[in-house]
Amino acid sequence: MLYPNTLEQKLGFDKLRERLKELCISSLGQGFVEKIRFSENFGMVEKLVSQTAEMQRILELGENFPSQNYIDATPYLKRASIEGMLLTQPEFSDLKVSLLTIRLCLRFFESQEADAFPILGEYAKTIRVEKAVTDAIDRIIDDRGQIRDSASSELSRIRKRLISEQAGIRKKLDTILKSARSNGWIGDDVSLTVRNGRMVIPVAAEHKRKLRGFIHDESATGQTVFIEPTDVFESNNEIRELEYEERREMNRILHELTAYIRPFVPDLQKAYGFLGLMDFLRAKARLAGEMGAINPPFENRQFIDWREARHPLLHLSFQKQGKKVIPLNIELQEKQRILIVSGPNAGGKSVALKTVGLIQYMFQCGLLVPMLEGSSMGFFQNIFIDIGDEQSLENDLSTYSSHLTNMRHFLSMANKRTLFLIDEFGTGTEPGLGGAIAEAILENLTKSGAFGMINTHYTNLKVLADKTEGLVNGAMRFDGEHLEPLYQLEIGRPGSSFAFEIASKIGLPKAVVARAKEKLGTQQVNFEKLLKELDIERRVFAEKNIEIGIKERKLTKQVADYTALKEKLENNEKKIVNEAKQKAKNLLSDANQLIENTIREIKENKAEKEKTKTVRTTLENFGKNNLKLAEVTESQPAEEEYEPEGGDITPGSYVRISGQTAIGEVLSVKGKDAEIRIGDLKSNVKLNRLEKVSRKTYRAATGDKGIKAAYRGVDMNERMLNFSFNLDMRGKRGEEALGLVDQFMDNAIMLGYDELRIVHGKGDGILRTLVRNHLRGYKQVAGMYDEHADRGGAGVTIVKLK
Structure with missing residues (x-):
């Protein structure tokens, strides 16, 4: 249930509806926009939002999804279903191009994996456009929307005769025209023309008696008459009769074609419903792109958990001005269902309230919502709002009476599945009485279990929220030192109205402000003063916490570096010792072996002096070489220095x-x-x-x-076999995409390719610009340009290498 009836206008959803209409290509999609309604069915909301999210993914991936010829041909089909009726040539032309768009949409979903787009893919399977229908229309209607000569043998015969007669009459008229020009009856720049469907010659009025024939028309000034010469009168009659025959034959062909498609009308009407939905979903996905909207997790329970939510209309408006909306972080749970927001006027309370209402409403209408990943959406069956001045002269209602009328509805209808929003709660009457009534209403709304957000200046409501379960205070942040709003919502503490400070800044006399403080009483003044001081202290401590956090992270990093270095030194020490032991063992083994061999040779040679001397020299050289090796080993570092590198181990590391x-x-x-x-x-x-x-x-x-x-x-053969000159990076993020480009270019340059193809999709052109700017840094790149329109166009970059 929605309350009041003007909820859409008060929240601003009517402006989003108009923007959606602008984004639709055809009246088919605009018809769906008109039917947008708030849904109280959880399953329906989930389906509608998921459809939009799937279309958003299709557009983001830059897939070749049809974007033109979304023509509403349903009126033609309605007439074609009536026996004896026929569709005109332009209507069949519209049918031809729009049915082609439908078939391209269906072909797109057929080419995708089963789980790629589950909802739209399943719906597409229920749509049938018989190939026989499109083939029949294509046989009759050409790509220019004209009836083909081959549509029937009779039409072909008539058109051939028509062309022949027209050529003959033109030949006769050219002869007459030359004669008239040579006689000076017409100017040199005069040429043949057509009047009343007959070919005629423009002749100056003073010479009209000199050329025998029938006058069909004259110019506005009367100085020129258009004469059909007598010699071509019969030929013109023949052409007119042939044109009548052609028209009759064309009508007969169109009548037969209409009769042929009549049995398929029910399937075609359903297909055009599908086409309208595709146009509508494209518009919703494009709007989501403009707002930076997402499809957050959706749960069948009542709560709000949003991160950096932005008012949709404010976001679109600021975007045109090059400004950014300050986002809203808000969380309402079972124990903190109702948020009491306070703070100064013009501090952003009303915008925050409308942000909550509009985002929840648009989500349950099937639109994606502008917030950050990590947010979650709850489900409400009722949305009640009390925003703005509802004074009514007709019903004799004052502003306050109107607010009380709304409160009566809230109190009687609110339940656990209700989200209510009240702006300037309790205002419009004497403050003491208004505050008391507002407090009583708030207590009853709390007992109902409803969720809500209330803007107020009443201190008694702030105190009530502080001590009542289910209520929580919130404040629109305000720079108490410079007296400027920050437009940031902070949950957990009340806000000050900063009335005295703002009054002083505006320039009210100090004596007046001081007198006002005396009249208010010390308790209230101290309360406001305390809120102001707490706000200033909170900002100071927040800055200190940031500084401490930076220092802690720096200290943690230094401790980690020290620990890593210590472990590395200990490991190096163990390794050096083990390697030294192994070298000593190997050296001893080699020495023993050499000594044994030396002794054996001395024995075998029976101590021949020369041989013994040679063997002894070999032994001495071995000792000297190993001594030098030991000295070199001692003089060199024990281990090579390795520079560790952070991050995950991936191919290429x-x-x-x-x-x-x-x-x-x-x-x-x-x-x-x-x-x-x-x-x-x-x-x-x-x-x-x-x-x-x-x-x-x-x-x-x-x-x-x-x-x-x-x-x-490098196995060059293997690399050549595995390399492809085509790189598809659709859906990749910036850094990941540039990494793929670098690896792709390295392999291409190594293997000597002279032309490459990079598929990045169209989208908003961000990835295309990023990739091309990066490629300009390669001196081996000779040039870049878009692929042919039939093979991807601006969604593909062709790279020429030197």
Whole structure:
């Protein structure tokens, strides 16, 4: 239930309805806009909003969804269903192009995965446009909307004769025209023309007796007459008869075609209902795009949990002016159902109230809503509002009487499924009495379990909200130092009206302000003063909290860096010791082996002096070389420095195996395993055994400094097989898209391609601009341009490489 009847106008939904009509392409979609109604059925709301969200996704992805020829042909079909009626040539032309649009829509949904667009896809399956119908129309009507010569053999014969007769009469008239021109009866610039469907010659009035024939017309000035020469009179009659025959034959063809499509009229009418819905949903999706609207999670219970909600109309208006709306964060739950908002006049209370009402209303009308991801929508069966001056001379109602009439309806009809909104609660009568009545009404509304938002200046209502379960105070923030509204809603504390401060700023005499404070009483003055001081202190502490938060994050990072460095040093120490032990073991083994071999050779050669001397020299050299190796090992750092790098390990990352010095490149990641390449060796390693390192570290470890080094370990044949010159990045975000472009360009340049194709979709052109600006940074790019209109147009960029 909605109350009052003027709710749409008071909230401003009528302006959104007008904007939707402007965004529709045809009267079909505008008809759906007229039928928009607030729904009290949860399932219906969910379906309507989901349909809009699916269409929004279609438009955002830049899919090739039809955007023209949404023509309303339902009046033609209604007439075609009547026996004996026929549709005209222009009407069949409209049918032809609009049925093509319907078939393109259906073909789009047929080409998608079953779960891509579940609601619209299922609906599309119920629509039938028989190919026989479109083929029959296409056989008769050409692409220019004219009846084809081949529509019938008789029509073809008539048109051939007509062309022949027209050529013959034109030949005769040209001869007569030349003769008249040579005799000076007509000027050199005069040519043949048509009057009353007959070909005639314009002749100067003074020479009209010199040319035998029938005068059909004269110019406005009377200086020129249009004569049909006697020699072509019969030929013109013949042409006129052929034109009558052509018209009769065309009517016969159209009559037969109308009769042919008559049995299909019910299916076609349903198809045009589908076409109208597509136009309507496109308009809703485009409006959502203008507002930055989303489809938040929707639950069948009463609550409000919105993050950065924006007034839709204010957002659209500010957008044109290049300004931004200050968003609203609001949460109403079971224990805090009714929000009492206070604060100074012109502080944004009424806008906040209308934002809540309009967003809830438009969502339950099937529109997406302008708020941030992370928000959630509740469901209300009733929306009651009391906004504005409802003074009525006809019913002899004052403003206050009108408010009380609304309150009577609220009190009798409000329940747990109701959302009510009251602006300037209790005003319009003596403040003491008005405050008391307002408090009593509020107590009853609280008992009803309804959800609501109330704007007020009454202190007694702020006090009641502070001590009553189900109520919560809220304030429109105000800069108490500079006396300027901030237009931000803060839930949990009441707001001050700042009446005395604003009065002083405007320039009222100080004595008047002081006298007013005396009359008000110290209790109320102290209350307002306390609210003002609390607001200033809250802002100071908020700034301090931000500074402390920054320092804490900095300290946490430094502790983490210290811990990581400590662990690294400890691991390096263990590694150095283990490597030294292993080298010593290997050195001892080699020495023993050499000594044994030396002894054996001395024995085998029976201590020949020369041979013994040679073997002894070899042994001495071995000792000197290992001594130098030990000195070099001691003089060099124990371990190479590795620059760690944060972030997840993805294909293309450079990694080091924990506990080893080997560094490689990640080729692919599958689950908890990664395929890496170290030199020419490929291997599968668990992700938890890998440490991500910087590109600088990788180059230092592999000696990767030139082009040849860059290609080391690259399987060129495999890369050529897997590479495609076409890159589809629709639906990607900015950073992710540019990363794909870089990888794509690296491979293309390496493999020597001279032309590439990047599919980014049309949308608002943001991704297209981002990609092209990025590509201009490549010196290998010779130029860029749009793909042919038949193959994607502005949704595809062709890249020419040097």
